Amino acid sequence: MLDLLRKNKIVAGILAIFRIYLGYQFLHAGFGKIVGGSFDATGFLQGAIASSTGEHPAVQGWWALFLKNVALPNSELFTFLVxxxxLLVGIALILGLFTNFAVLMGMLMNFSFLFSGTVSxxxxxxxxxxFVVVAGENSGKYGLDRYAIPYxxxxxxxxxxKNKKGSLAA
Known part of the structure; x- marks a missing residue:
């Protein structure tokens, strides 16, 4: 199964569809937040923190502590980062450039939203x-990774x- 995901050309095409779909979702969300100009993570963070209390909290206490003590005081930074x-994850995934890194960063954001009580x-x-991460290089086979990775x-x-010949490492 792993060989199929990592080496099959047909699977590479299916993965390209997954990758481009994910890229579009991220690009659309990021572009809307940047162009709209009204995105501010503060309200979202406060809502997530509030969802950590009550009889059936949607947000776990440890995550709420992180949001309250790290993210909320730095909400301008988190607004910028989100x-x-x-936007950048979306562009990278659509182009198939640094695909594995881009999808890992996207998944980090997705998990952060899930931990904050947002399902969507x-x-x-x-x-x-x-699937994209497990497939490795095959995910970017039909993208710029085809050229960037060998380079x-x-x-x-x-x-x-050069380093083995006695040159100093940079």
């Missing part, structure tokens, strides 16, 4: 993201050869 993170499409996006491997290999 909107630009969504986050669970579905995490599930699709798992960076070559750079890394050449850098390693």
């Amino acid at each position: 909107q630009w993170g969504e 499409t986050n669970a579905q996006m995490v599930l699709l993201g798992i 960076f491997r070559k750079l890394l290999k050449n850098g390693t050869k």
